[in-house]
Amino acid sequence: MPFHFDPRRLACSGLAAGLLAGCAGTPAPLAEDVADRVARQQAAMAELRSALPEQAMDAETAVAYAAGHNLEVRLATLDRALAAGAIDLASIQMLPSLSVQAGYLKRDQVEAGSGDPLGRHTRSAELSWGALEFGSAWLRTREAGERGLIYARREREQLGRIAIETRLAWLRVANAERRTAQMAEADRLLGHGEALLARLEAAGLRDPLVHAQYRDSLLALRGQLRAVGDQASAARGELAGLLTSDRRQPPRVAADAVQQDTLLASVTATLAIPEDTLETHALRHRADLRELDVQARILRREAQLTWLNALPVLRLFYGRQYDTDLRLDPPYWQQQGYSLAFNLLGLASAALQNRQLSIQRGQTDLHQLALGFAAVEQVRLGRERLALALADWRDAEARRASSARIAEIRLARSPFYEDDELEQARAQVTALQAGVAADRAWEALLERYLQLLQASGVDVWPDALPAFEADRPLEATAEALRRHWQALPQRVAELAREVG
Structure with missing residues (x-):
């Protein structure tokens, strides 16, 4: 059938194409997408904020729980999984390619007298292999493996950050709970003082200025006690946030398996290491510097791949084709x-x-x-800060002991005047504040110590757990963390020999 040009058909086709193009450029409303996303997010949040373990958690259990429920760690794990998938994909591309094709073609006319049919079936199968494609896929496989190293290091770095933040938050909560009895005693003494002031004001036996000064002292002490309680509440909320739990139901803490003496011995051993040794260890083992080592290796792979793609392409093929439009018997060939x-x-x-x-x-x-320059400076500054934090903690501990002794003597004496009860309450609050200051000094010391370890390239996350796995039991991860933290003094002692 001959072809005839029809302007009306062409105009209708153009109009329909224009309408479709205009509709394609109009964005659809986002109401349904937003509603679906909000529903999924709310369901995921409810699942993520699951109930905490019933038993009280020590520091290592809290760290293991936080690492298992942290979204950034899950993202890092997915990045590592994508890198592993890229290795598989590049490995498949090294194999020969097999292509199979089938089709049907119908014509409206053929050459007169040729005997060719109007309908035509075609089928083909071909196996081919390219030397250049194989080399490119091999280099991409190596590159994907090196990118997997980068993602694995990022995951370990993220796990180390979560371990430090969770351990410090757990320590603040543990210190706050340890001060519960002392805060109750201070509150009781302040209550006695406030009751005594009410009796004195009712009797009118003292100068009003004395009453006002007494009340001012009680209000100041009450404010200090309330500040200590607010700090404890903030610490519980911080730990609940790291554990992705409901802040209204703070976690319960248990005794720490890693004793303070163990960490203090590790701090002392770290300060005993020469500064240049820590700097050399940092240059060798820092995760960010090693990541750049891998990046440099990837760039070398890219250069090799670039020159490889410039070479002549050699392709080998073998196949069979079938075509009914040929006068062959049978109608196929190899x-x-x-x-x-x-x-x-x-x-x-x-x-x-x-x-x-x-x-x-x-x-x-x-x-x-x-x-590298920043890492060296960070090690030097971190070491100085750790030494200062150790001195501050020792001074704070001495003041804690002195304030506790004063409060003990004050409480042992029977009050004869109203000022004696005020001094008892003041001594108790002062001892409480000295204890808070000592606890903060220890928290600062531990934070400076962990920061120095990270700056020096020492892994806070143990080598026994190279990457977090969601199906690993919580207690198994916590036990590995306990062993790692208890062995920190030996690990730090071996650092100098490792660099040497």
Whole structure:
């Protein structure tokens, strides 16, 4: 049937295409998408804020629980899984390719007298393998494996950050709960003082100025006691947030399996290590510096891949084709051979890409140098801060002992005057504040110590747990953390020999 040009048909087709294009450019309302997302988020939040374990948690159990429910850790785990999938994908691309094709073609007319049918069936199967494609896939496999190292290190770094934050938050809550009895005693003494002031004011036996000064002292002490309670509430809320639990139901803490003496011995051993040894260990083992090492290796792979793609393409093939439009009996044939192709612009393109990669390698070297300089300065500053924090903690502990002794003597004496009861309450609150200051000094010391370990390239997350696994039992992770923290003094002692 001959073809006839129809302007009306062409105009209708153009109008329909224009209408479809206009509709495609109009965004659909987001109401349904937003509603679906909000429903999924609310369900996920309810699941994420699941009930905490019934038993009280020590520091390591809290860290293990926080690592298992932290969303950033889950994202890092998914990045590592994507890198593993990229390795599998690149490995498959190294295999020969098998292509199968089938089709049907119908014509309205054929050459007169040719005897060719109007309908035509075609089928083909071909197995091919390219040497250049194999080399490119091999390099991509190596590159994907190196990217997996980067994601694994990022995951460990994230786990270490969660471990430090959770352990410090747990320590604040544990210190607050340990002060519960002392706060109750201080509150009782303040209550006695307030009752005594009410009796004195009712009797009118003292100068009103004395009453006002007495009340001012009681209000100041009550405010100090309330501040200590507010700090405890804030610590519980911080720990609940790290554990992704309801802040209205704070977790219960148990005794820490890692004793303070163990951590103090590790702090002392760290300060005994020469500064240049810590700096060398940091340059060798810092996660950010090692990540740049892997990035530099990836850039070298990219350069190799660039020059490889500029080479002539050799392709081997073997296949069978079937076509009913041929006068063969049977109507199929086999074919094999090879092809060699060379892109004349490929060499120039490879040279330009290699120049870009050289600039990127230079940027990586400068970035690594800047990070190395910052790491050295961070180690020096961290070591100085740790030494100052240790001195502050020792002074705070001495003042805690002195204030506790004063409060003990005050409470042992029977009050004869109303000022004696006020002094008892003041001594108790002062001892409480000295204890809070000592606890804060220890928290600061532990924080400076962990920061110095991270700056020096010492893994806070144990080597026994190279990556977090969601199906690992909570107690198994907590036990590995306990062993790791208890062995910190030995690990720090081995640091000098490792660098040497």
